[in-house]
Amino acid sequence: MSDAVEWAVHCCTILATLPEDQALPAARLAEFHEVPPAYLAKALQATTAAGITESRSGPRGGYRLARPSAEITLLEVVLAVDGDDTAFQCSEIRRRGPVATDDPRAYRRPCGIASAMWRAEDAWRAELARTTIGDLVNGLVATVAP
Numbered sequence: 001m002s003d004a005v006e007w008a009v010h011c012c013t014i015l016a017t018l019p020e021d022q023a024l025p026a027a028r029l030a031e032f033h034e035v036p037p038a039y040l041a042k043a044l045q046a047t048t049a050a051g052i053t054e055s056r057s058g059p060r061g062g063y064r065l066a067r068p069s070a071e072i073t074l075l076e077v078v079l080a081v082d083g084d085d086t087a088f089q090c091s092e093i094r095r096r097g098p099v100a101t102d103d104p105r106a107y108r109r110p111c112g113i114a115s116a117m118w119r120a121e122d123a124w125r126a127e128l129a130r131t132t133i134g135d136l137v138n139g140l141v142a143t144v145a146p
Contacts, residue, residue, distance in 0.1 A: 002082050003039075004040070008043045011053075012047065012053065014032070016069035016133050026041040029063070046080045052077060068134070069133040070134035070135075074128040074132070074133070075125055086118070087121055088114070094106075094107060094111055
């Protein structure tokens with residue numbers, strides 16, 4: 001997972017706390033988090049393309065959430081910024097080395113390692129799909145001083 005995912009989630013959490021008539025420029029968000037403005041802007045553009053944030057132009061312009069924070073999942077942010085590729089890429093190592101065989105029947109089913117990794121990814125994605133930006137904001141309210 002890229003650094004940009006973490007940055008985007010933090011920015012969405014901050015944007016969730018804004019009054020409805022306000023927005024924050026990407027440069028201010030980058031300054032607040034001390035991250036490279038150009039890279040953060042790219043991540044925010046990806047969240048805008050995915051309908052998570054929206055961009056407003058003008059002197060009071062910037063970014064804000066496009067939907068209520070309780071309707072935006074962490075999985076949506078991850079997919080917007082990093083895409084839908086799986087974390088584990090099976091290279092089918094079983095087909096190499098001294099126990100490899102030319103019999104294609106030996107490789108019809110994924111090995112136990114690939115299956116375990118894919119199950120773990122499914123669980124990870126399910127947890128991200130259950131957790132919203134609103135949940136994170138509620139956690140902040142409970143743990144961070146105003």
